[in-house]
Amino acid sequence: MKTNLTYRKHTPKDYKNGSAVRWCPGCGDHAILNCLHKALAELNIEPHDIAVISGIGCSSRLPYYMNTYGLHGVHGRAAAIATGTKVANPNLSVWVTTGDGDSLAIGGNHFIHAIRRNVDINIILFNNKIYGLTKGQYSPTSEKGFISKSSPYGTVEEPFNPAELCFGARGTFFGRAIDVDLNNLTDLLVASAKHKGTSVVEVLQNCVIFNNGIHAKITDKASRPEKTILLQHGKKMLFGVNNEKGIAIDANFQLKAVTIGQDGYTLDDVLVHDATTKDSTLHLKLAQMGYENDLPVALGVIRDVEAPTFENEYEKQIEEVQKKMPVKSFTDFLMSSKNMWELK
């Protein structure tokens, strides 16, 4: 994404439009919207150079609240629509707002293929582990056993972990945030925009109506320092109320939480986060923390790797071809056809 000449420094207000916001009071989506306004101001992209594209779901209503170009599509297809928009005009800053159902149920295929192609779009995945707009069915991220309208006796299927799927599709950027921590969410959105290629930002979002408190265990102010860890590239992986704990690795390549000064662990044992290694093994283990073990859930930029983007490679190929076969008019093209003949 190239940013056009910026006329003046923007403020979050420049990205808001007048429409009344229609999410339920207390819904985590409000926070995500605000953070996006802030992130865009920080990035200082012209509102007319932004396209926000969505599918269907509560989360997918977001484009209506932006003073940018926006397209509210059909369920699950935002990543594909956004691919078309970005390839057509690589100068646009293209965002996708989507839900866990929208992007991982019906839209799963476009999600993994956009990631594989590494189109430079920024996907914000509102993960509330529920279908909000259709009033409370389980989603592909709902825990096994989850009771909902469509699973009155509990689900019998394993959920996806969006990070795992992203890496399985060879993702180059993955980050995670919680809806209640505005600063870090804003930072993460900024980082995702700066990444060239498909970035996936998973926001653990609360649906007050149909799945209230689903992330509370980790997002509650009280438990947050113990239950989450903010990863920062180049920094030690520390957490805890006083950053007294850290993530270390054992000989079997298993991660574990250690307390500095206890059991003989020192700061040196704590890993330094490198988001940029091509090999995703460690990123994956970090992203899995807290899901099948009791390590803190990783937030922040977990993976941010450089790789060619689809639209750039495509443009480059066009340029190369045009160098070899200089553009002419359609008529000239036909007239230079090898198979042409003349009737006189």
Add this chain to the structure above:
Amino acid sequence: MKTNLTYRKHTPKDYKNGSAVRWCPGCGDHAILNCLHKALAELNIEPHDIAVISGIGCSSRLPYYMNTYGLHGVHGRAAAIATGTKVANPNLSVWVTTGDGDSLAIGGNHFIHAIRRNVDINIILFNNKIYGLTKGQYSPTSEKGFISKSSPYGTVEEPFNPAELCFGARGTFFGRAIDVDLNNLTDLLVASAKHKGTSVVEVLQNCVIFNNGIHAKITDKASRPEKTILLQHGKKMLFGVNNEKGIAIDANFQLKAVTIGQDGYTLDDVLVHDATTKDSTLHLKLAQMGYENDLPVALGVIRDVEAPTFENEYEKQIEEVQKKMPVKSFTDFLMSSKNMWELK
């Protein structure tokens, strides 16, 4: 899959039907078909207890050559159809035959969701890295730069590695084979059938017409011992003409090929394959060998982990509910409705 009482020991012939096989002479699909006949005979499943379900593609023609129940569906949807069949009748042995386009392009979503649910179906993925039936377009597994009818100047996108995607969807079974090694392919099919849950068997298959030799580098008799390694659960990971080489791991958890007796490496340094660890980190690294490094490509059962299957969990839930609310006739059910009233 429960096998019904077997009347007699079956032979491969029992699974063939009279139809003339219509694949191109020399196509790798012939070998896969033969191995499936053999594997079923070895498993000794009654032909009438087998359903082979496919999408569209050369690979998806396979059901027509089976003396079993078969359904040739629409493009990309075999995994979903098979899910319905298996959930409806868990006693059937359900197989899916599919291509790289069928299961990873249009069918990608059903592929990952079947795997996530762990439905007990056996997916044979014929990976010829091309669209055969439509005469030669690139597929999601074609290497970047691949020239085909639809990519006359070479593709500009990264391919999927089916194993990565399978693990990203929390796969419980993944194996790989080459079409020219009939014994190991047959063994792998047998192992995949024995696995309870979704098993993915990737067969590196040659399309003589549109992508001849695409796997030759590793499948050629001459290079095979150096370029491939057959993983066997509980055995050392050895390869080379005389099994003189092995796979070891370094301190950074990077795999490497070592020659026993050289550079101080002994047999003790060579890893023992454990297909059954829940943690998929090492399985993933094994499955990636040969793709972005020059390690030998892993064949055989790479991952085979126990986990509840969707259809069993579903049946169990039905049983539990029925225990609590014993089955009655529909009329009795209505008549016991709490909201009923009588008009006299």
Add this chain to the structure above:
Amino acid sequence: MTDNTIVNELKDVTIRFSGDSGDGMQLSGTLFSTLSAILGNEIATFPDYPAEIRAPKGTLQGVSGFQVRIGSHDVYNAGDKTDVLVAMNPAALKVNAENLKKHSIVIYDSDSFQKKDLEKAGFKTDNPFQELNLNSVQAIPVAITSLTKSALEDMGVDNKIMLRSKNMFALGIVCWLFNRPADIAERLLKEKFGKKPLIFQANIKAFLAGYDYGNNTHLTASTYRIETVKHEKGFYIDVNGNLATAYGLIAAAEKAGLRLFLGSYPITPASDILHELAKRKDFGVKALQMEDEIAGICTAIGASFAGHLAATSTSGPGLALKSEALNLAVMLELPLVVIDVQRAGPSTGMPTKSEQTDLNMALYGRNGESPLAVIAAFSPTDCFDAAFWASKLAVEHMTPVALLTNGYIANGSSAWKIPNMDDYPTIVPPYVQKHFDGDPSTWKPYLRDEKTLARYWAIPGTPGYMHRIGGLEKDYYTGNISTDPDNHRLMVKTRQEKIDKIADFIPKQEVWGDKNADTLIVGWGGSYGHLLEAAKKIRKAGKKVAFTQFKFIAPLPKNTEEILRTYKKIIVAEENNGQFASYLQGKFGNLPLHRFNRITGQPFSIEELVTEFIQIIDRKTIDNENKSYVSKTYA
């Protein structure tokens, strides 16, 4: 105080509870309709949700309504205009103003008609009634919020529970107004909240407070009693169309001796079918929420292949996605029930609104010549019969059947007499083992029953009948893949004839009304109640008219052409741009059609129907052209 209010006897009354989404109006409405049914009234309901889960409080977008019509008999629909409106805030008043009868009663919560409330609803003055020109309505302010609060004061419940109980206070007033005995309400509340004693107590208290308030203050000069005529004796429950659809499938599976399978994906307004069937594990129902609509229908196809009664449920956008796989089912000739709860389109359209615009898609929305059976349900309770029929035809004729309902009847409810299942026909799957003397050697997978042209059902697991089916064209005799031109022609013809032959197995079309009328009103599916009532009113107005509503759309009943050719004028009334009319005209040609098309996302207005139909009846000319979609308001 003794009761000296006047009690008026009414035949029929329409009441609408309206407020914010959070105000619990759906519950007040449901309870009122259920208890009226228990009292022996006929009922019909029409929940009218907003599209947003929770729009900002007090705004027009957030208004959620529940309309109940109760009457002594002939309650075929939930009514047009309301006799009584309960308005919990100014937005509710504004949204419903157009639909108030001239002298209707409006009970409103005066606590929430304050300045800021009025502003939120876009009122400019402090007299909303005047502003809306509602000069002849009987506006009754009740301080519902504060009265509820004071009623619950001594219970020690929190503010939230107090506020949530307002709807019961309102219900209490309405029950008093219509002379509904309070004890039935108490019983219903107990069933609903029995497990949560505190909530139950709060609700009951608020309800009684409202009831007594009406009584004590003589809130209106008169109260009403709805006549009850003798009804069919029996046991009743309240069902909406989605529930009845789910029940129809369960009943059909039982009759056919098959397990029921549903492959689905949630979508408004069809999700409740999935919800209900997911609950029905007691019947062994397998109801899978899949990753998308395509997987929904594909699992159903897989389950049908495996020998289950398989269905898939969705709404318009979902049916569009299913079309490729539905076409596969046509080729496979497997039983499949495809339920489309139509909503307002095109595209995402207006998901919570209803119309009849998916008929064309159900008939034609697939590549190639792809015939299937199409059935449309008349009313909430008729969804049971329609789903039963759809299942029967699917299984016995080995074909997909599209069942069209719509948001209006899917969410609307009526009292439903629990049927005697012995009155329903058997369903006999054409199992292959019962034919060919149980000898597979002469059988081929596409050999057909002579009467139905259905192929026989050979189910995986059955020894001896192994076979392969698929979406490619196949040989008429062997079932093998074939590209032979004459064979293709024969197969195209046979698939069509198989559907056409269903006409031999369905009831003849019936006509209601004047034998010697010149004009026939034609409708299909969910508009039944509105059209029947309009027809009745037209007769009352002294005009001759006949009326027929189609449930079986493809194939049409055998006597359809005969009926249509009897009349000089045919008015085809649809909530679309004339799809059924064109279907009839395209099929029969030369029909004297008038198209009455209304696409508003709302059910027909009976008043409008009557006026316009009478005009057409009185007119001299015939007008096949489709001009009636022109909107009066804007054109």
Add this chain to the structure above:
Amino acid sequence: MTDNTIVNELKDVTIRFSGDSGDGMQLSGTLFSTLSAILGNEIATFPDYPAEIRAPKGTLQGVSGFQVRIGSHDVYNAGDKTDVLVAMNPAALKVNAENLKKHSIVIYDSDSFQKKDLEKAGFKTDNPFQELNLNSVQAIPVAITSLTKSALEDMGVDNKIMLRSKNMFALGIVCWLFNRPADIAERLLKEKFGKKPLIFQANIKAFLAGYDYGNNTHLTASTYRIETVKHEKGFYIDVNGNLATAYGLIAAAEKAGLRLFLGSYPITPASDILHELAKRKDFGVKALQMEDEIAGICTAIGASFAGHLAATSTSGPGLALKSEALNLAVMLELPLVVIDVQRAGPSTGMPTKSEQTDLNMALYGRNGESPLAVIAAFSPTDCFDAAFWASKLAVEHMTPVALLTNGYIANGSSAWKIPNMDDYPTIVPPYVQKHFDGDPSTWKPYLRDEKTLARYWAIPGTPGYMHRIGGLEKDYYTGNISTDPDNHRLMVKTRQEKIDKIADFIPKQEVWGDKNADTLIVGWGGSYGHLLEAAKKIRKAGKKVAFTQFKFIAPLPKNTEEILRTYKKIIVAEENNGQFASYLQGKFGNLPLHRFNRITGQPFSIEELVTEFIQIIDRKTIDNENKSYVSKTYA
């Protein structure tokens, strides 16, 4: 030997090259048609592939044919029955036997008519001609295989190359038979194989050997020359329909000053459009092969939003999958060209065969009232004009346009005169900046141009026109989401009117033939050539008849009803079960329709058309009923 064979002048001849898929018959046919075109003949071709990539050698399933019709003029289609058949094996003879004219010439490779070859093709005797009752054809055995081998013996090429050159030997014979100068063939072969000298040499040698063999042996008593009449002067190339479609899009993009974008997924018989546009990076075309059809159309929608001329190409099953997203494009009111190269359905059907059965799906295959424009191409070369028109209407009217071609015209080819692009109209995108005095403040995203009712195009990246669009119903004035009933009605009407208004911008329908005929033959799309020729033959037979072929299906040209009402009988001829006939009848009513429907996967047979049409012309009664799908062979 001097040439003393007799040379006959012919107007028109149909030749079919037929053999195994591997025999290279497509190349022989293509070369023969191209060089005939270069000589000034009119040409039409019909490649007839098997469904399998490589069916077993020598079997009926493996037969691949390429039919070429060449003539002096009026070659509108590739002909019914063949005058000359080249049969490389017995299967090829058998498959084509039905389509041989009575006294046709059959040149066959006697080397491959051995016992085992005959058995593979299911012959029971050693005289296949007798077995097939081909007693009056002129059967000419040529040892093509061994003669080719001996011709190439001294070249030192391997057996594979020798066998692969058989097709050139056969071509040589046919070129001799029709007096085509050998040097043009040499030139064409050089262009084809210039980069592979060995292959080129082998091909040329085999070709000349065949040519000389014919000449030297006086293979037939007479050879033929096809009259060449004066043609329009100019430069020509050979195009098939898919190539012409791709070119039409490129030309339209150039005219509109837009970049061209294609989002697609491979599918027979549409893939070649993707292939060609993927090549055309020299024009900056962006042609993406996506993960499925839905992503194909969705990327196109995204690109259209971003201001490109966007298209998506597919065949029937793919269009079914696209229907939900296509409906979104209807709501978004963005330009989009959706190409459906129709193939035989339903479901997967017969992918390599052609029919016209997707019309209903294009018109109606979406939820809600979802109007769009539908255009159908007449012939391979007309695909260029049709694609150009589709693009023009899409851009200028801000709507999706469905362009229907079919397998027959998509793979069939003709000589195409390179057009002077100045003769084509301009295409003017309704950019928003050019309106509202360039001032965004009074603009709303769904405000419309008065004449077209198209909304204005505001493209991301343009300062000041930021806006949001989507699939939910929107307010007529503000473009905001709306569920207002009257507004919905207005929007439904407006979307329909926008499409109806296109009729103001397209050519009037023209009628060919007798002014005072009683009978009008009506067709649409790709059957043009067959119907026109049939009409001409009917006139030659002394009957009066008129003929009209529809390219613009939705909306219909303005004078359509006027034309239709002129005739006493209307024969609507379609390769489906009467979809266009029902569309006309449903729209206009009271049309005296006869439906002629043939669904065989093959193009119409002109002979059959002529016979049946004359019968209908002579008949006294009118028969709107759709009974004609009954197959003669099997019924």
